[in-house]
Amino acid sequence: MSSIDKHTAQVREMAYDLGFQYCGISRACFLEEEAPRLEEWLSKSYHGKMSYMEGHFDKRLDPRKLVPGSKSVVSLLLNYYPEKKQLDGFPKISKYAYGKDYHVVIKEKLFQFLDRIRAEIGEVDGRVFVDSAPVMDKAWARKSGLGWLGKNGNLIHPKEGSFFFIAELIIDLELRPDGPIKDYCGTCTRCLDACPTDALQEAYVVDGSRCISYLTIELKEEMIPSEFQDKMQDWAFGCDICQDVCPWNRFSKPHHISDFDLREGLVHLNAKEWLELEEEAFEQLAKHSPLERSKLKGMQRNVRFLKST
Ligand code: SF4
Numbered sequence: 511m512s513s514i515d516k517h518t519a520q521v522r523e524m525a526y527d528l529g530f531q532y533c534g535i536s537r538a539c540f541l542e543e544e545a546p547r548l549e550e551w552l553s554k555s556y557h558g559k560m561s562y563m564e565g566h567f568d569k570r571l572d573p574r575k576l577v578p579g580s581k582s583v584v585s586l587l588l589n590y591y592p593e594k595k596q597l598d599g600f601p602k603i604s605k606y607a608y609g610k611d612y613h614v615v616i617k618e619k620l621f622q623f624l625d626r627i628r629a630e631i632g633e634v635d636g637r638v639f640v641d642s643a644p645v646m647d648k649a650w651a652r653k654s655g656l657g658w659l660g661k662n663g664n665l666i667h668p669k670e671g672s673f674f675f676i677a678e679l680i681i682d683l684e685l686r687p688d689g690p691i692k693d694y695c696g697t698c699t700r701c702l703d704a705c706p707t708d709a710l711q712e713a714y715v716v717d718g719s720r721c722i723s724y725l726t727i728e729l730k731e732e733m734i735p736s737e738f739q740d741k742m743q744d745w746a747f748g749c750d751i752c753q754d755v756c757p758w759n760r761f762s763k764p765h766h767i768s769d770f771d772l773r774e775g776l777v778h779l780n781a782k783e784w785l786e787l788e789e790e791a792f793e794q795l796a797k798h799s800p801l802e803r804s805k806l807k808g809m810q811r812n813v814r815f816l817k818s819t
């Protein structure tokens with residue numbers, strides 16, 4: 511066995527050992543196919559007010575510019591599909607935000623991963639990423655054969671659907687790359703039909719500026735634009751509609767990471783209680799969770815918007 515194949519097998523084994531469900535590898539290179547797509551997406555202002563998306567264009571498309579000397583992108587999937595979900599009738603929170611902030615949970619695993627690579631393979635340089643720097647995580651996961659990019663813009667694994675966090679190691683170790691798999695969306699249009707805000711007017715292209723995730727989390731204005739009244743379907747933080755309706759998610763299996771479980775305090779928190787919540791109680795409830803990002807003010811803006819519809 512060549513040293514490249516041996517290292518590739520070792521890296522995969524470490525990924526599964528650390529609890530990642532899937533691991534795929536790509537050669538670090540320029541993302542040729544994505545470049546014109548990204549340019550067009552930005553030119554249509556589908557990123558809304560997320561101006562940070564406009565920066566680092568070169569680094570976004572070429573990991574060697576982000577991590578000089580890098581040779582491989584190791585893409586990793588971690589399941590966050592919950593066993594216990596919120597009940598209907600309460601302001602809805604996207605499943606990824608039920609528990610502790612995934613950045614914290616996953617970063618810890620990634621640092622352990624790098625340490626183990628160095629201990630078992632030798633001096634390897636690189637950086638770890640989880641939804642935090644200009645890395646096109648879905649494009650890399652697709653390229654590495656971890657799934658295809660569905661018409662709803664999500665990465666879909668053929669055995670377990672799309673409720674996964676995606677993370678990467680970009681390292682200067684040469685590994686054997688995997689290849690992409692086929693797109694299995696076929697003639698299905700369920701996600702396009704279900705999106706309440708018309709953020710999916712075109713298959714495979716998400717108009718981020720119309721997406722409920724953007725409106726409830728990224729948009730920092732005092733008000734959500736009134737054209738979205740009656741369209742939020744109770745979503746107060748993020749939106750899972752286009753994933754919930756995807757037939758491939760019937761294969762989702764519950765995760766086993768207690769940090770990601772739905773926090774008790776969120777199970778029965780109704781709109782009135784959200785609006786009456788005091789700062790101290792919110793801090794307790796949202797501590798180290800993605801909800802901290804919106805702050806109490808943002809959550810109450812969102813809940814008020816739901817109530818006004
Ligand atoms: S997350 Fe919700 S609003 Fe955004 S594209 Fe999917 S269904 Fe539409």
Ligand code: SF4
Pocket residue numbers: 660661662663694695696698699700701702752755756757758
């Ligand atoms: S709902 Fe259908 S079209 Fe949309 S991503 Fe899933 S399989 Fe593809």
